[in-house]
Amino acid sequence: MDTKERILVTGGAGFIGSELVHQLSLSGAEVIAVDNLVNGRRENIASVLSDRVEFVQADIRDAGLMEQCMQGVDRVFHLACLGVRHSLHSPHENHAVNASGTLTLLSSARAAGVKRFVYVSSSEVYGTAQRVPIAEDHPTFPMTVYGASKLAGECYARAFYQSYAFPMVVVRPFNSYGPRCHHEGDSGEVIPKFLLRGLAGQPMVIFGDGRQTRDFTYVADTARGILSAGFAAHVLGETINLGSGKEISLNALAREITRTIARPDAAINYQAGRPGDVLRLCAATQKARRLLHFKPEVSFEHGLVRLMDWYADKACTAEKLLESEIVCNWKNQQVHVHV
Numbered sequence: 001m002d003t004k005e006r007i008l009v010t011g012g013a014g015f016i017g018s019e020l021v022h023q024l025s026l027s028g029a030e031v032i033a034v035d036n037l038v039n040g041r042r043e044n045i046a047s048v049l050s051d052r053v054e055f056v057q058a059d060i061r062d063a064g065l066m067e068q069c070m071q072g073v074d075r076v077f078h079l080a081c082l083g084v085r086h087s088l089h090s091p092h093e094n095h096a097v098n099a100s101g102t103l104t105l106l107s108s109a110r111a112a113g114v115k116r117f118v119y120v121s122s123s124e125v126y127g128t129a130q131r132v133p134i135a136e137d138h139p140t141f142p143m144t145v146y147g148a149s150k151l152a153g154e155c156y157a158r159a160f161y162q163s164y165a166f167p168m169v170v171v172r173p174f175n176s177y178g179p180r181c182h183h184e185g186d187s188g189e190v191i192p193k194f195l196l197r198g199l200a201g202q203p204m205v206i207f208g209d210g211r212q213t214r215d216f217t218y219v220a221d222t223a224r225g226i227l228s229a230g231f232a233a234h235v236l237g238e239t240i241n242l243g244s245g246k247e248i249s250l251n252a253l254a255r256e257i258t259r260t261i262a263r264p265d266a267a268i269n270y271q272a273g274r275p276g277d278v279l280r281l282c283a284a285t286q287k288a289r290r291l292l293h294f295k296p297e298v299s300f301e302h303g304l305v306r307l308m309d310w311y312a313d314k315a316c317t318a319e320k321l322l323e324s325e326i327v328c329n330w331k332n333q334q335v336h337v338h339v
């Protein structure tokens with residue numbers, strides 16, 4: 001891809017957003033990464049900041065600032081949000097950012113006349129699969145405020161398309177993993193947590209019986225799919241899954257990580273299930289193939305090795321990194337209520 005356009009990425013210092021900014025920085029585009037750094041890190045994009053790739057620390061809920069950021073912007077990739085575990089301890093704040101924040105951003109993008117707005121939603125809008133693979137017309141039955149607020153964001157984006165012919169497309173990534181993913185706090189995800197625990201000789205903690213399944217995609221592939229949605233023809237108004245189509249249980253994930261780190265003695269600690277945990281996810285991938293020519297390139301086995309190598313390159317041990325892990329990371333957090 002080669003473009004001289006001005007492109008805004010919200011959540012641009014986060015896990016997937018920073019990968020998107022890295023990929024966009026190779027395209028010649030002028031990039032504005034907006035993030036309030038609540039979970040993102042400036043270091044995630046520090047190596048690509050330049051006179052064409054700019055970082056703006058801002059909150060997407062700030063309508064005035066968003067209007068300024070949107071000036072002259074051609075395309076928007078909207079990824080800023082608060083996560084699923086956050087929604088369990090702070091549902092109102094989660095809604096305020098994920099749903100109301102999206103509405104604020106849609107309004108400022110429309111006022112600025114952007115050419116395309118990509119809303120990055122989530123497979124969590126489906127809830128537990130009623131049938132697999134999950135096609136885009138599968139019922140949406142979110143089990144958490146996170147899933148519900150991501151769905152509300154989708155609905156606002158689609159409403160703008162219907163009411164104002166606003167040029168938008170919705171993508172629904174399934175679980176992503178890879179460099180710059182989160183192990184820490186309430187952002188901590190299962191793959192980095194398992195991997196770091198295995199490397200540190202600590203048991204991998206599974207909430208429930210481990211038979212719950214996910215569909216994992218390597219982050220470079222996830223970001224490539226999101227980018228494709230930003231530029232492909234004939235996708236306006238569409239909703240498109242981004243996944244691998246492969247269903248992996250948490251028990252199988254733990255076994256695969258044990259193989260990756262070559263620690264056959266790695267232990268698993270089973271604990272009571274997490275509230276709102278989705279039991280089954282597996283993407284139907286045909287629509288992404290047809291409309292975006294999207295197919296993940298990095299195999300699961302290879303992706304895990306790449307992530308392990310990334311941790312090995314950090315000047316920090318697994319034990320040290322795990323100091324910021326919270327095991328039951330949906331509990332014991334300060335509850336913010338904004339009404």
Ligand SMILES: NC(=O)c1ccc[n+]([C@@H]2O[C@H](COP(=O)([O-])OP(=O)(O)OC[C@H]3O[C@@H](n4cnc5c(N)ncnc54)[C@H](O)[C@@H]3O)[C@@H](O)[C@H]2O)c1
Pocket residue numbers: 010011012013014015016017034035036037038039040041058059060061078079080081082083097101120121122123150172173174175176177182187
């Ligand atoms: N990681 C996954 O497996 C996954 C799966 C499906 C969908 N998604 C979606 O992809 C997107 C990116 O997720 P991620 O995993 O990179 O998460 P992330 O937390 O790393 O990224 C979100 C970013 O948004 C920023 N942010 C939060 N509130 C903000 C606010 N009010 N104003 C400005 N910035 C704010 C955070 O600091 C963070 O950097 C999200 O929209 C998420 O719903 C992620």
